[in-house]
Each structure stands twice: as structure tokens, then as C-alpha cells.
Amino acid sequence: xxxxxxxxxxxxxxxxxxxxxxxxxxxxxxxxxxxxxxxxxxxxxxxxxxxxxxxxxxxxxxxxxxxxxxxxxxxxxxxxxxxxxxxxxxxxxxxxxxxxxxxxxxxxxxxxxxxxxxxxxxxxxxxxxxxxxxxxxxxxxxxxxxxxxxxxxxxxxxx
Numbered sequence: 001x002x003x004x005x006x007x008x009x010x011x012x013x014x015x016x017x018x019x020x021x022x023x024x025x026x027x028x029x030x031x032x033x034x035x036x037x038x039x040x041x042x043x044x045x046x047x048x049x050x051x052x053x054x055x056x057x058x059x060x061x062x063x064x065x066x067x068x069x070x071x072x073x074x075x076x077x078x079x080x081x082x083x084x085x086x087x088x089x090x091x092x093x094x095x096x097x098x099x100x101x102x103x104x105x106x107x108x109x110x111x112x113x114x115x116x117x118x119x120x121x122x123x124x125x126x127x128x129x130x131x132x133x134x135x136x137x138x139x140x141x142x143x144x145x146x147x148x149x150x151x152x153x154x155x156x157x158x159x
Contacts, residue, residue: 021116022119023037023112023113024038025111026109026111026112027076027092027105028106028108029077029106030077030082030106031082032128033109033142034144034145035144036147038111040095040096040149041095042100043093044092045091047087048091059156060072060074061075066093066102071093072156072157073103074153075104076106077104079156080128080152081129085106091103092108094153096149096157097154099157109142119135119137120135120137131151132151133145133147
């Protein structure tokens with residue numbers, strides 16, 4: 001079975017209707033429900049303190065130790081231009097190229113597959129950079145933004 005990633009679906013010249021669905025992890029950053037393709041998610045960790053890196057961008061909380069591997073921790077609120085929170089939420093470990101990066105979020109909400117009729121082409125949303133959005137989705141009473149995790153986190157790794 002071939003895994004179809006969110007990137008391939010949204011970058012493909014084919015219509016979204018050509019695919020059966022994408023499995024996503026839905027999480028909350030401030031009051032915004034966001035989602036990421038599960039193919040990029042490695043694991044979810046409880047909140048932990050980071051060791052600050054001198055000269056790092058403000059959105060980088062620092063480094064955390066994950067079973068002997070140092071991982072850069074990016075604050076999801078800061079990366080998405082939201083006011084700071086209490087910092088007590090979980091950390092989603094994601095793969096960005098050859099890097100494993102931690103994304104601190106406020107809560108993990110759900111994981112499910114979305115069908116093409118639950119996704120719409122990305123739209124300009126107030127308060128979020130359109131370059132970070134792959135699509136906008138809706139399932140039952142939950143509206144969410146399917147993020148381009150690579151576009152969100154890569155600037156902090158290149159800095």
C-alpha cells in the first residue's frame with residue numbers, strides 16, 4: 001500500500017477528489033484548531049522544560065532531550081503569531097526533512113482520516129500566513145487549518 005502524504009495531494013495536478021483521504025492529527029494552538037499530516041508526526045510527548053539557546057529566534061523555546069537525542073522545540077503560539085500561553089501543553093515531534101523538531105501546542109484534540117469533501121482549497125484566513133496553510137477542513141462541528149508543517153518550522157531550523 002502506498003502512503004499518500006498531504007503534500008502530494010495538495011501539490012498534485014490531480015483534483016482532491018482523486019484521493020480517498022489523508023490521516024491527520026488535529027491540535028489546538030491558542031484558539032486555532034490546526035492539523036498536520038500524520039505521516040510527518042513521530043510521536044506526542046508531555047510538556048517539558050527546554051534549555052534556551054542563546055541567539056535563537058524568539059519562537060524557539062530551546063532544546064529538549066528525547067531519549068538521548070537533542071531536539072529543537074518551537075513554540076506553536078509564537079510561530080503562528082498568537083499571544084503567549086502557559087506553556088503546559090503537549091509537544092508534537094514532527095519530521096522536517098532530516099530533522100526531528102518539537103512543536104509545543106496547547107492541546108491534542110483528535111486523529112482521523114479526512115475525505116476530499118471535508119477539505120477545501122486554502123483560503124486567506126485572518127491571523128495566519130496563507131503560505132502555512134495547505135487546506136481548510138471541516139468535520140462535524142470542528143473546523144481546522146491543515147498546516148504545511150515544513151513551511152511552518154523550516155525557517156526556525158535555517159536560522
